[in-house]
Amino acid sequence: MPHFASNDTGADGAEPVIRVTGLRNSFGEQVIHEDLDLEVRRGEILGVVGGSGTGKSVLMRSIIGLQTPDAGEVRVFGEPTLGRSEAETVDIRKRWGVLFQGGALFSTLTVAENVQVPLREFYPDLSLSLLDEIASYKVVMTGLPADAGPKFPAELSGGMKKRAGLARALALDPDLLFLDEPTAGLDPIGAAAFDELTASLQKTLGLTVFLITHDLDTLYAICDRVAVLADRRVIAVGTIPELLALDHPWIQEYFNGPRGRAAVASQKRAAEHEPAAGRTGDGATAAADDRRLSGAE
């Protein structure tokens, strides 16, 4: 069950899990974010979109403390995270998991050892047998075959690597999950399977998910709301119908362009023909998806 600090639930019970206010990031002369605000609500999957280089990953890195902004405030679970030491934020960092772009697995470690990295970092006294047990559980939870644990990343397909990265992100039973372009590089069937896994885990584990993506199918299939980055800030946040009602050229081009129309058509087909196996399914097809993933990549 997600747990929250006493001060992170407002009077309406909807205090955001992440609140970014007035964020500014720059690299030399290049200003990436200026006065950026964003809130991520408890229990939602928030998709984060924007053109290449608009600063989606830098935003995520600012939230998780890998990038020090020039200005602004970041609160996670109601606690400020900027300007605080690793020791001061350890209780917050334990409560999130991150799947970096490309999986970012350590190539010299097995899948099981990769999953154990955050466990060893935050719980150095865990016994080897418990580490193994938790890793095995997380591997299976993400739809990988049980024998994937002793394998090295180089022995895995692209889809399996993503699942291994997800297993590592879930190692600490987080409340909050960051996914940076999780379906990039996957074929459409593998991407659909990964979306379904994300939605299923989000629901089962009660996760809040911050999901950076370029994949319109993912947005339509599993995101509750979408935040749009442009002009150095978040220009809009809302459901896709809410965004479509806005008269912003990038938003209109993005959602109503050929790829956007194809994503809508694909959603309609899935709803008409395969309601249980569409990209918002309940995970019942995970085994079949996994077989396809393994075979397809």
Ligand SMILES: Nc1ncnc2c1ncn2[C@@H]1O[C@H](COP(=O)(O)OP(=O)(O)OP(=O)(O)O)[C@@H](O)[C@H]1O
């Ligand atoms: N460590 C860094 N040093 C200098 N510039 C950086 C650094 N990290 C990111 N940038 C620059 O910041 C900008 C935003 O990068 P970021 O990776 O956040 O974009 P993005 O929106 O995630 O892009 P994409 O969709 O292509 O992944 C880019 O112009 C990038 O070159």
